[in-house]
Amino acid sequence: MPSSVTWGLLLLAGLCCLAPAARAGDAAQDTDAAEHAQESASHKIAPNLADFAFSLYRQVARQSEATNIFFSPVSIATAFAMISLGAEGTTRTQLLEGLGFNPAETEEADVHRGFENLLHTLNQPDNQLQLTAGNGLFVSDSLKLVDKFLVDVKTMYHTEAFSVNFQNSEEAKKKINDYVEKGTQGKIVDLVQELAEDTVLALVNYIFFKGKWERPFDEQKTMEEDFHVDEATTVKVLMMKRMGKFNVHYCSKLSSWVLLMDYVGNATAFFLLPDEGKLSHMEGLLSKEDLNMALEMNSYGSARVSIPKLSISGTYDLKATLGEMGITKVFTDEAELSGISEGAPLKLSKAVHKAVLTLDEKGTEATGATVVEATSKSVHPTINFNRPFVMVIYDKVTKAPLFVGKVVNPTQN
16 A cells, blocks of 8 residues: 555444343442452542543533533543554653543553553453443454554453455445444444545444442332423423432532432442532532542432433544544644554544433332332432433442433433
């Protein structure tokens, strides 16, 4: 191939979150594994991932104030960390700093060890919580990869490699889409809509999560109610309801109620309901310290909680969004990616991310299952998520934010 041509590199981060599942299991956590993970390499990068998650959230929120948001910071960061393995100079510096890693504070080797440990931990078999992360490398027959890059992505990022004929774009799209569809158990289909003619390499990352609530909602109590999208717009949604003991508190700093709901296994969902007119205020201040504080408080009390039953998704072309966060050079003809391929230079032509979230009542397939909780006779606060709110799904073993989202309109897919 002529060396004057800059070939296209396609990066696809695709994932699915489905919560909760339809099967109940033992609620006991694997404490030995959790204790072992306390000093794991993934803990070293967890604060960086959290900072990246909220920086990316704020960037996306500024671009789409009136739409739902849902993405996986872990999926996106993993994909771009893989790219950094083959980057040089300013390109590598932008990638790592854009992901929240300061070279003066964190050695590059520790970053990759952290992702290696993170992926290994997330892929541990757990019949309580279905959580799988995967990476795929789709390579043109015309491209010769640098041996070290190929070895590193396979060993550190558990990446599968596939040979693809990108000249046959329909065949290449099908092969990539089938891989993502299989990895997300059919929840994400047709992630790749088109392929540039000069594409010679596609990197795909996905995360599949399927959890069941420790305390499921009673489907018989779900009823249609109003959800206030904004001052002028109200939609009808199905609201799931439960009264009982909740880990909930009011955060004056964020002007928001903060509700934590555990999945069976090692994941927790944070729901943040800002006071009316305080959504932007909360978004501007939300940080990893707020989540850590909520986890430490463990403030259980009686409450009435209503949350919309919903299915939303987010699809993002990350080129513009990450460009605002300092990751620009990798998308240009000046990209320094000589550590990936031999011969003609590469640039990142496209980075696509899609996430899907489903929230419903299910926590068991046994009919008539009931959860009875003792509550005090005092006045119960009512926390009704009937206006825009933010949620974070957090893995307690790796301390990583798996998903971040905002529900503006539950009826908007």
